[in-house]
Amino acid sequence: MPLSWIVLTVLAIAAAGYVLGRGRALQSAGGDSRKLHSLPSYYGTNVAMKVIVPSLLILLVWLLVQPIVVSRAVVANVPENVVASGSSMGLFMSDVRRVADGLDAAVAQGSLTRKEAFDIRTEFTNVTQRINEAGVALGSAVTPETLRAAQEFRTLNRIGSIAMSVVVALAALGGIAFGLRESVAGFRARNVVEGGVRLLLIGAASIAILTTVGIVLSLIFNTIEFFRIYPAADFFLSLTWQPSFGGGSSLGIWPLLWGTLYISLIALAVAVPIGLFAAIYLSEYASKPVRAIAKPALEILAGIPTIVYGLFALLTVGPILMVVFGDDGVGWMRSATSVMTAGLVMGIMLIPFVSSLSDDIINSVPQAMRDGSYGLGATKSETIRQVILPAALPGIVGAILLAASRAIGETMIVVLGAGAAARLSLNPFEAMTTITAKIVSQLTGDSDFNSPEALVAFALGMTLFVITLGLNVFALYIVRKYREQYE
Structure with a gap:
């Protein structure tokens, strides 16, 4: 499922949760909003927050972690002689991603079927020729090992995307169920919502600080690595x-x-x-x-x-x-x-x-x-x-x-x-x-x-x-x- 569809699905579940939470709170008070601890809108907002916050957090973490896990899994299956003969694993993975993009383009234009793109038994020459016909220039650096790694890369990414969609949807549905259980007359919905908004504001205020810290740490670590290779005295004292x-x-x-x-x-x-x-x-x-x-x-x-x-x-x-x-x-x-x-x-x-x-x-x-x-x-x-x-x-x-x-x-x-x-x-x-x-x-x-x-x-x-x-x-x-x- 595309990322935009996942986000829209979560928002739709949150909107439904808002309506259901507000209605359930009023129902628990016999239709009299004066018997509620908070305004009805707070109960609906509480349910919507229970849906959006965990779902989007899971989505964000998954998007950050999945590329790392997939790349490591692909690298682990690459033969040792390929790594030794190549210039570096980073360049090899760059070729893998480029071939994977070529496979996507070939499938989108109909040059390859989905089965051929994913099947590692497909003939190397046949696949590369179809990719070139789709207008994606692979170059001479592509080898059968690169193609196999690209097919595995696409397969793992596809599995990860499906798992991500399922987990995010389950988190959204679990959030709406948990929020609806709380939508009763005595629940302090306003306090929970205002606490959540306060955490949101604190997070927004922390972004600039965390960004600055990240920039400084990246500079420090790479500068230390540079001075391990090149003498600091020559860097600060040389006039050339x-x-x-x-x-x-x-x-x-x-x-x-x-x-x-x-x-x-x-x-x-x-x-x-x-x-x-x-x-x-x-x-x-x-x-x-x-x-x-x-x-x-x-x-x-x-x-x-x-x-x-x-x-x-x-x-x-x-x-x-x-x-x-x-x-x-x-x-x-x-x-x-x-x-x-x-x-x-x-x-x-x-x-x-x-x-x-x-x-x-x-x-x-x-x-x-x-x-x-x-x-x-x-x-x-x-x-x-x-x-x-x-x-x-x-x-x-x-x-x-x-x-x-x-x-x-x-x-x-x-x-x-x-x-x-x-x-x-x-x-x-x-x-x-x-x-x-x-x-x-x-x-x-x-x-x-x-x-x-x-x-x-x-x-x-x-x-x-x-x-x-x-x-x-x-x-x-x-x-x-x-x-x-x-x-």
């Missing part, structure tokens, strides 16, 4: 980045870290003055009609995808800089991809981050402070410089640090605008790269995941995570330590 999948790599982080910080510094040099001046204008000088138009227009920049900024850097900003600073100009620039190209475009992207946060912070300064300054004879500009900005400074510093964290983690603008060269240089018109760009490049391709050249991406990600986390913590510390509380 030269990965070589043939061996002899030099994986020093400093060229990448320098490129990351250099591009982020140029971006902040563009975004902070423009964003801060825009915030001052919008909060202190702009009229309400102008502010109503200018602020949303400025914040549109935050909604533009970063790939669009990258294309803007590659096709527009880079060629313009080449005209001014290239061979036809002062001769400082050799290519359209450079630190300056990426930094300028990234700075444009960060303007709304600085301006919006600074504008909200400046507007939070009480009007009484402005009026007091004007009453002492200060002009508007003097009030802004000597009263408003000092009062809002901690929040502005926090906004700048948060924008810096955003700049450090940017990828697409760097990939398209800054180039791919890992070097230590002070020339902003040379091509450089960043940590995020190299994470993408190291995990792209068919390289062995257990090699240092692939695992180094996790060490780079862990370093970047620590840097951005430190900036965020420092920003929160500044804001909380120096924030003024106004009434």
Whole structure:
């Protein structure tokens, strides 16, 4: 049974349980809802919860566990000589899944019957020819052992899907029976339902925390695995980045870290003055009609995808800089991809981050402070410089640090605008790269995941995570330590 049908079946049983539970509760009270402990709807909701919660939990766990169990069962039946002659079991299972998808496509198009697709005695050449006729290219890597494993893979998945449908349906029916037993006048249905909703809210609130924990643990474990293979001293102290999948790599982080910080510094040099001046204008000088138009227009920049900024850097900003600073100009620039190209475009992207946060912070300064300054004879500009900005400074510093964290983690603008060269240089018109760009490049391709050249991406990600986390913590510390509380 398809997954959507299973979910719809559970929901239909839950809807029937709601109606039956509500009716049974009223029946137990002689039709008088005043004799019930809770409103009739709570009794119906209780039955629906008893159906949905266990059924969907079983469904979720089954969907997570079944692929692991099936893969292990298939691997256990693969002959040892197949594993030894192949490149790796992971690649073999990838071929198995690809052939299994081909079998599904052939059955769907009528090239193969269901019996032929599942029967392991079917001739290898006949099956592969039928799959190719269905438009699925299997390639030369497919062997009879791969086909047999794919057929077994499909068989176990089919059995697992049928068992899952039966177990989920039984859980739903058991839930409706248990809920209907509770639908009596004295049952505290409201307390149970509200407790269930509270658990649901706690679970929703925990998703972000558990996701963060999972990300951190995956980074830590893979970083530890990397440092078991590659010396940590060479990673943190080497000034050379030269990965070589043939061996002899030099994986020093400093060229990448320098490129990351250099591009982020140029971006902040563009975004902070423009964003801060825009915030001052919008909060202190702009009229309400102008502010109503200018602020949303400025914040549109935050909604533009970063790939669009990258294309803007590659096709527009880079060629313009080449005209001014290239061979036809002062001769400082050799290519359209450079630190300056990426930094300028990234700075444009960060303007709304600085301006919006600074504008909200400046507007939070009480009007009484402005009026007091004007009453002492200060002009508007003097009030802004000597009263408003000092009062809002901690929040502005926090906004700048948060924008810096955003700049450090940017990828697409760097990939398209800054180039791919890992070097230590002070020339902003040379091509450089960043940590995020190299994470993408190291995990792209068919390289062995257990090699240092692939695992180094996790060490780079862990370093970047620590840097951005430190900036965020420092920003929160500044804001909380120096924030003024106004009434």
